Amino acid sequence: MAVENPPTEEASLPLLKTEEVLLNLGPQHPSTHGVLKVIVTLEGEKVIKSEPVLGFLHRGVEKIAEQITYNQFIPHTDRLDYICAMYNNFAYVRAVEKLLDITVPWRAEYLRTIVAEVQRIIGHLFWLGTQALDIGAMTVFFFTFRDREVLLDLFVDLCGARLTTSWYRVGGVERDFTDKIIDDLYRFIDSFPEKIAEYDALLIRNRIWLARTKDIAVISGEDAIAYGLTGPTLRGSGVDYDLRKVSPYGAYGHVEWTVPLGTKGDTYDRYWIRMEEMKESSKIIRQCLDQLPKGPYKAYLPKFVAPDKERVFTDMESMIYQFKLYSGGFNAPEGDIYCGTEAHKGELGFYIVSQGGGKPYRMKIRAPSFVHMGAFDHMAKGYMIADIITIFGTYDIVMGECDR
């Protein structure tokens, strides 16, 4: 890989004179995964410095959160990482529940876990497709999108939207699984291993794929921790850190699964981990579906959770709660909390400062994509310009979440 330093001082030979080139990559480049701009300093084809410029998709979501009630913010979380709305919902409602100090019925926990893992599979499939597309393999993209579509249809069945789901609610979920959804889910995880075999057939020995991923964007475990990387990007460097294991939430503590770990910390390792995680996810889904307990899908906490519609028509107090909760939101206690959740990209955390009342005083979203961009310069240094694209891809960045 090493490129010899060209002679820079020999001014007498103007034709051979080379100097650093400043290249603006993006924000309209099709493979920058949205509107990311990177100012790359090149020496020939070698990247010597890269500076990501963020904020082209900034919508002030954190500020919006201060103006609207806790519940109203749920649809806004859909639009953070728009590929994986469910997981954002999950992370957010977990944070609010932690602030309110309420617990969720077991059935709701299982439902949440299942949908979160389905969302993880969707996220990884999407990543796989686009990463392969970035590198030049178009077929994988079609294959993964075909399977992703099956799961998105399932989401439509579940909540009525493919991407902007808003299915999670503080204190539970919006709607229970129907039998059809459960059947579909079983069918999907039964056939999923075949699908993974197809992707493997296309990629695992594909020499272009290997050449473009092996030994690219290597980061050591120490550096990864130092840069605050999380998720597959961290585990690819061999650091065993998964919030689902470290501090289990949902039903993760009740099912058996393993955390795949990489060794070298290169793009290929991260690819491998994502493939393994999809397998683990389908394992979790199967176990959860098997264990799915009976019971309510949302908590009966009139102060925080809107009452059933039927009761609103007949009970005075339910009517009051309906109006209080939808017009002013619930009264959150004073205090501040941080709650991190293992999304498929990494740790998605919500930091909420409450001064009482129905609206947060301040909300900070720890978006994994944003944190990962901090390590971009470190990981891209010394590689070729062409590798920049795969490095974006290896983080699985989504600008909606990055810029917020």
Add this chain to the structure above:
Amino acid sequence: MRKILYNFLFVEIVKALKLVFSHYFVKEVTLQYPHEKTALPNTQRGALCLLRYEESQEERCVGCDLCGAACPSACITVVSEVDEKDGYVVRRYASSFDIDITKCVFCGFCVEACPVNALAMTKMYEYSTINKRDLIFDKTKLYDIGEKLHREAKGYLVAHNQEGEDEEVVSQYRYRFPSSRQEEPEQEEKK
């Protein structure tokens, strides 16, 4: 030697091509939109509509604007007015009900909030227009959608646990406007 042969003959490429071309014989999944359309489940969160009560064809909406308060993108504007009859208020209703569908995020919170189940979502998703002002759905348009796609709207309410399936039970759970004022003139006459 085998590895060299493997590399030389592009075995992995051949394998991949085999997989790809085998898909020629798999049933196609692509739909030829707009000639073909997918069947959407009842849960589909599409365009909003306003509903009337089935038996009396009265507007359900009382103009309480709780939908407006619940809306995360503030796209609903309700102006309420009263209907007077013989000097007594017989009905509160929304004299104008506008949903800016360009701002709407289709979260369905308004439907959840509505205390009279006047709002529902439909499976309608094709409302592109050449005039962007058409995208502010006014009261007439919302009721039109509600009439045209009444079954879808009802299906949505049932699917999202907003209304029971049994019509008779549903009609019991009905918001009734404080109707006692109608009796008052009679009472006075008695005295």
Add this chain to the structure above:
Amino acid sequence: MSSVGKQSAAPDAVKKMVELTIDGQVVTAEEGSSLFNAVKWTGTQLPAMCYHYSFSPFGSCGLCLVEVEGKKHNVRACTAKVTEGMVVSTGTDKIVEARKGAVEKHLKTHPLDCPVCDKDGQCELQDMAYDLEVYDIKEGKRKQIPEDTRSLVLDFNMERCILCGQCINICKEVQLVDALCFYKKDKQKHVGAHGGETLYCEFCGDCLAVCPVGAIVSKFSKYTFKPWQLKKTETTCSFCSDGCSITLETNARDIMVVTSELSYESKWGFDVEPGEGHGGICVRGRFGFQYVMSDARLSKPLVKTEGQFVEAPWFKTLIDIGKRLNDIKATHGGQAIAGLISGRCTNESVYLFQRLMRSILETNNIDTAARYGHMNSVLALRETVNIGGATVDEKQLALSDAILMIGSNLTETNPITALRVKASMSEFAGKLLVADDTETKIMKLATHPLQIAPHSEGDLIQGLVKAVIAKGLTDPDFIEKQSEAYAALKEAVARISETRVSEKTGLEWEKIEEAAILLAQSKRGVLLWGEDIVSEKGAYQNVRRLIDLALLTGLFRKEGAGILPVCEENNEQGAVDMGAVPEFLPGQVSYAAEDARRQFANAWHASLPESTGGSPGLSLSEIIEAAHRGEIKALYLVGENPLGTLPASMKVREALEKIDFIVCQDPFMSETAEIADVILPAATFAEKEGTYTNIMGAVNRVTEAFDPRGEARPDWKILTDLSKHLGHPVQYHSVEEIRREISQMVPGYYAQDKVHETSDLPENFAEDIPERYAAPAQDTRKNTMTLSLQQVLYHSGKLTTRDKGLMKIYDKAVLHISEADAEALGNLQTGDSVNIKSPLGQLEVQIEITPELPKGLVHYPVHFNDPPVKDLLATEIDAKSKVIYFKTGAVTLEPSASLDLRVITPEDAAEDTMEDAGKNAAKNLSAEDAA
């Protein structure tokens, strides 16, 4: 420190303290005060729905329960009194359960009205149910009471009522009106007027504001809004001179509802100091908002072309106005231009207007609505003690120990100031002396009612002055410092006969003496006078006498004591302060003062017209006279409507028709606007920025709630734009800039706590004392009725007659007549018609029998021009203050035969008396003529 209910104790009374333990914390509290407050001061806020700091605890909601050691049952903290050694716990589980039970009790009978209820979103029952986590209550029974919609303004929905009694208590204890009560009907408890009758009260709407649920609803905004839809704008009311702070709740274009602090401020009264108001507003402020949205509002500039008004664009209209005014100035000089500005314009507009008139148009012929009366007070005070208005504020008024109120129907004209007066009596055990010819509402409440004969205010004041001196109660400070004046006064009053005063006023001398003693011996006495003093004949002299009385009793000197002259329109005081009268420059600086004039001229980069011959410029009456003579060529009117206000005897129409060019700047098409050449649509108070100065000198902020209707513009904007076309642009980009200039030119005008320093009396003070206390000429009137134009609570000026809501409440253009007179006229009943006759014409009006009136006095609401009763009145102009008096006049009544309301006031009926109108018309109007 807060008032615990209505204890009615002087603010400086010493209270005994006791010690008690609340949740382990030892606290001291006043003996006999409510336990609720003692708990409150420990930092624990007990929940309550029926509690309000402004009245005594009622104890109906059952939420403020506490446990008291030694008591078997839970105790309601609000009604419990603190006692020595009490041990109280407030947060035990048992208590919480009991509180839940209390809320459940209310919810069981509550209808599911939240979707339509106007209170939803700020409903205390909702809050309590939510806070106390009430759920899964057993099925209850609805009350099934039909809504009471009989009243004109308020609807009572007894199904929603939780019978907390706040409405009744605030009406009884704060308003002292006592219009509401509980009554039983069909075995159900109702709230409403006594005996279940249709409610017709002062409609202050405080009951509406304190109602914790949606049981009392305003008809004007019923079912049309939800609180989260509305934008709140805190501004100042535009009607009377109280200058109450109100909150306009608006959607994008309309005011939906008007509220005040009472609706939102803590009902616990944490920061309320004694004497501070409860934050309520009156019927005008609360329900008189619809005129802003009236369809009659002007929306475009109108220019008269060939006798018709044609809409014109602003830019061209302003250019034309500028050209015409400049032409007139060039050909006839500045003296040919005059300007009138209403007492409802903001201080900033007034300031800008007088600057424009003086510096650009070079005229000092400007006047304002204060010329209908308030100028008497201002000029008399300025000439004697060198102050420009009241010397007490709201709090001092409430805390005063004796208030002498002369010639003011305060509850009608200034209801919120009246509340402070009521509070001084009911809350702080003050004495209230009310002298009036009618038995007004406030007189009925007064501790010392002094009902005097009509037109005997002057005699009463003379008697009071005499009594103070005779009893030797004169302020020693005054005797010492002003020995000369004191001697002159003493000598002058010696000639006044006690019996004559008694005879004239119809009061026993002892009563007058008692009043004088109370005022003279008071620590914080307040002397208040109103429209019956300032806008009736001889007003200037009466005000001077009142100032004498105040000086003798030391009201200017004592801490907390003072005087309070009341005026009508919201910014009359401000208009005078801002110099919209020929006598004064801004800051009530005499226009004759050379230095001051130079200072302003320098600031405005202009030269000001000279003050010649003692009369610096023309006042209102002089402007009309000059117009008659054809000397006025252009008139600029800002919100003023002389044609609608002044009686026909002033011949205003003829005068105005002689003026070449009239510009009228008004939100509405007024009578004067109809004969104007150009009409500019102006913004109402809800659509502009600025400040109003109230009677107590407090400057209150006016804030814009929404953009003006149509193409209307705020006054300051019109005037700024016009100045460009006049060739001398004034550079203001916002009201803030004008305000900054005013603060520079009139230092301390916007200060919160103004100090009313009186200066020493002028040297010539003693000179006219003999004249002032000379025995007045024999009253020649006999056997005639006196007609007096009176203000009505539900209206303010002519403005509110444009308001749908207030007209619905009160549109009775009827003559109020005493029982005795009605009987004398042949047993007339309310609703009958009479012919009312004066030398100036005769009219037919309906009558209403009003028992409060004495024989020989009839009242007619000043707000209504149909039938134009005001045209029956002659005018007289005060020689000193140039105030135009047309408030009262002699009339005769006879029962009328026909019922049609025709107007028989053609000029020929009284042509001879109309000669030299405006100067001595009233002199010709003697009793003989009338008979």
